[in-house]
Amino acid sequence: MGIFSKFIAKIKGENAFAPSDWQDLERELLASDIGPTLTQSLLDSAHKVKSENAQEALKATLTSYLSTQSRAPITNPEGMTVVMVVGVNGTGKTTSVAKLASNIKSSGSAVVVAAGDTFRAAAVEQLQTWGSRIDVEVVSGKPNGDPASVAFDAVKRAAQSQAQYLIIDTAGRLHNKSDLMAELEKVKRVVEKVAPVSEVLLTIDATTGQNGMAQAKLFAESVSVTGIILTKLDGSARGGIALAIESELNIPIKWVGTGESEADFAVFNASEYIEGLLA
Amino acid sequence: MFDSLSARFSSAFSSLRSRGKISAADLDATYAEIRQALLESDVALEVVETFIAQVTEKSTQVLSTIQSGSNQASAIFDVVNSSLVEILGGSARRVRFSKNPPTVIMLAGLQGAGKTTLAGKLAKFYADQGNTPLLVAADLQRPNAVTQLQVVGESINIPVFAPEAGNGIGNPVKTAKAGVEFAKAKQYNMVIVDTAGRLGIDAELMKEASDIRDAVKPDEILFVVDAMIGQDAVRTSQAFLNGVGFDGVVLTKLDGDARGGAALSIASLTKRPIMFASTGEKLSDFDIFYPERMASRILGMGDVATLAEQAKKAFDSDKSAKLEAKFASGEDFTLEDFLDQLSAMSKMGSMSKLMGMLPGGGQMKQLTKGANFDESEIVRTKAIIQSMTPRERQEPKVLNGSRRARIALGAGLKVSDVNNLVDRFSAAQKMMRQIRNGGVPAGMAGMGMPAMAPKPANIPPKKKSKSGNPAKRALEESQ
Structure with a gap:
């Protein structure tokens, strides 16, 4: 007890x-x-x-502190749904992209992912390994190439292969680095020239402390975050900062990551989460 | 919510300092403020409470011997500062080198803490000091962690021992052991073993880590922890201490805006020193951890020591010497020199990062709404100077209207931007002449950062504008 x-x-x-x-x-x-x-x-x-x-x-x-926003995934009724996954280094973006792609694929939709993290060593390979594991096409560019151009090409590629979803992985960045945040804004802007971005998901590591609030605030200001993926909730951390974020910024948690396999991913369950906080 | 620890400390102490004599109530209010500040920066409650109790006891003793209020305030400040330094690890400890090389360093930590990047930084740090490190890829779990380490190694010219492809295949214990054997045979004097990230509560993976430890008998086990970690730092560090054991701590992602909390909790609860700090995306963004500097930073006194060191690294010593000689010989400071200085400054890092290191910088940041400095101002200023011919840079006097229009076009800016820079520059030049001649400049405005320089509207015109003023004419022509 x-x-x-x-x-x-x-x-x-x-x-x-x-x-x-x-x-x-x-x-x-x-x-x-x-x-x-x-x-x-x-x-x-x-x-x-x-x-x-x-x-x-x-x-x-x-x-009552939870966000009043809908937690349902936002889709584009008029065509391909583009989802961007953003966040601080090491919060689990690439793994979350793979898990989300696998989840969408198993629900019967065609999905393509874009390896937009051209910065971290071997991030592209990491996503490609995931791609072959879950059998999803991965579009990539050159290492250290322009992430906006990778994303732009991916939109075209995904449209060609008539995918219903495109998920764009992005390089991890600290929210207080204005140049890197500007780069992220550019990726979104460039993609939106060819397709609307329906959803921007921010990964928040459940072990993160109060700094998670600053992360959510600055990412939201930059790229209008529509939801949170709370990652690494399988450890001893309870992820309470997400509640503070919901309460203060009204951004809903949409997904929860709980492990290293693609199946360790689920839609956010409010009552389980709250009970977990009090465990 | 966003008040940084240092801002809260600063305000707590500045209210103390303004008192004539400090009452018990003042003290209580200050401690309450410090408690809240520490909690907001993720220091574990038990650590906060011990800290406050310790500080209260010490300062009560000290205060009884001091009469004046402002001395009392500074005495309390000293007590808080020295207690912080004490918890953070006294003085920085260095890695223990083995008498029989290679010295084996093993890294352990949660997923995403930054172990693989850190392995590269550590290798570079020691290679730069003349050691011959070997990186061993024993994270066979995360997809392409091995490839990542190989890419990192290649970029800094450090060999990577990676017999297994990873991605869930291969035995990390055997790999680690073979890596150390290999280093012995090839006479590397240091081995850095990267291991898979694991949860503190995962008994199986924790066992694997201790098996690696037993196989390679490391001289140092470093626990790598993200500076942004919250209250879980307590459980996680305890689990790693019991599961694998560690001799020192490395704080990563300290270039973020979270700082202090986890460091204080971990150091205080595990009694292990924080040895290194990782502060940026580049593999050179890494240093020994300095408890005094961290404490100063937490207390809002700024991190001047680090700033000075960075400046030394960034400013080419030859160039600085030349500039000094030039200045002494009575030659004028030119736009060319200014450009060199701007470039050196951008090498030191972003303005907002530098601001955080200055005394009172935390509050200054808040004054500017925590906003970034307009970093692009430096870029624009550089673009203008770079669009000038060498002669124009040496003798700004030749800058007539058509030259200014050409420069503006070249820099992709307005003629008024060029005019601004030239005005500010001549003001700075004039001031430097005054300093050299032993005079005290009337106002410091005009010098310093372009972004901080007053708008030209605030500068009274130096001379009545003559007909044919090049600045004015160029402006008119451009409109």
């Missing part, structure tokens, strides 16, 4: 909770990475809760 459940059990019974219980609860909430601000706000709510359904009440409070 998690510390949170223990705490709830105490509220349910005698209301006999000591200051040390509150400290334990604070510790537990902070440990989930939701951040000190949300933690304080939750503690305030917890102080007001009296009743049998304390656990439900707190879950409801947490749930």
Whole structure:
């Protein structure tokens, strides 16, 4: 039984909770990475809760911080759906691109992926290995080539092969590097000359702390992020920063990555996530 | 939410400094502020609490002996600073070289922490000091991790031992062992073993890592951790400490805007020193970790030591010496010299990165809305100077209207941009002459960064514009 459940059990019974219980609860909430601000706000709510359904009440409070945006994938009704996957280095973009492609393919749609990470050594090969593993076409350019031109060519290639989806992988970049963010904006702009970008997915590593907020904010400003892929949720990290992002920036988590195989990928489930935060 | 740790510290201390005498309530408020700041930068709660308790105790002792408020404030600042340095690892420790080469360094960490890139950086760092490192590709898990290490090795001319193609095939323990044997036979004096990223809670993979450790008997196991990691740093570092063990920590992606938190938690809980810091995309963006510098950076005192070092690297010492000699001999500072300086400055990194290292830079960043400096201003200024002929760069006086129009065309900018630069430059030149002649310049405006220079509208015209003023005429012609 998690510390949170223990705490709830105490509220349910005698209301006999000591200051040390509150400290334990604070510790537990902070440990989930939701951040000190949300933690304080939750503690305030917890102080007001009296009743049998304390656990439900707190879950409801947490749930109320979630984004109100739809979590359904955005598609292009008039033609090929173009999805860009963006994020900081090492958050799992390439793996997520492969998983997403595999997911779309198994639902019966034709999908092509573009190896737009021309910067990191062997990133293109990494995606190609994935491509042959999941049997999806990978369009690539030259190493250190212009990522915008790879993406542009990929749109044409995908259209030729009558794909319904094109997923563009991009190089990892730190959100505070304005030149790299400008490059990303250019990729999107160039693609949009030939096809609208329906969805921009940002990978957030579940182990990320409060910096995840800055990442989401700056990527959203640059390329209008439409959803989050919360990666590496299979570890001991609970990914609480995503809740803070949902609450503050109203960007919905759409997908969750939980492992190294293409099957370790699922649509975001709000109640599982919230329960995980309190585990 | 976005307040950086250093900004919060700065504000906490500046409110202290403005007090005549510090009351217990002032202190409590300051500690509360520090607590919040540390939590927001992902320091684990238990570490925060220990830290605050430690600092409170020490500063209470110190304060009783000091009377004036401002001295008290600086005493508390010293206590906080020295406590930070202490937790962050005292003084930086170097890698222990084995008496019987090769020295074996093993890397371990979570997926995406940056191990493979770091392996390359570490190899370059030691090769530059005259060592002969060998990289061993023992990450046989992640698709094309082996290829990535090979590409990295090739780019820095470091050999890579990679008998297995990877992608899930091959035995990492055997590969690592064979790599060390190979290094021994070929007399490399250092081996850096890259391993697969793994979760702290994955017992099977953790066992594999400890098997690699037992097979290669590393002199140093380095735990590679992303500076952006949150509260999980506690569990993960503990799991790696128990599972594989490590002797030192490497913080990666420190060029991001997350800083401090994880370092403080890990160093404090595992008692292992942070040895290296990785600070950029280039393989040379890597250095020994300096606890004092990190503490200063956290406290908003800026990282002047690093800045000075970067400047030394970026500014060609020959050129600097020439410039100094030129200045001393009474020659004028020319646009050519200015161009050299601009190029050197861009080599040092982005303005916003440099700003973060300056004392009070954190607050200055906030003043400018945390926004980037207009980095493109440097690019534009360089474009203008590069569009000039050598003579024009030496003698800006010859810049008449048609020359200015040609330069503007060449740089892809407006004539008014060229005029701005020339005006600012002559103001700076004039000021430098004054300095040389022992005079104190009237105002420092005009010198320094182009982006920070005042708009020309703020500069009073030096002379009444004569008819045929080239700047004016070129402007008129261009309209």
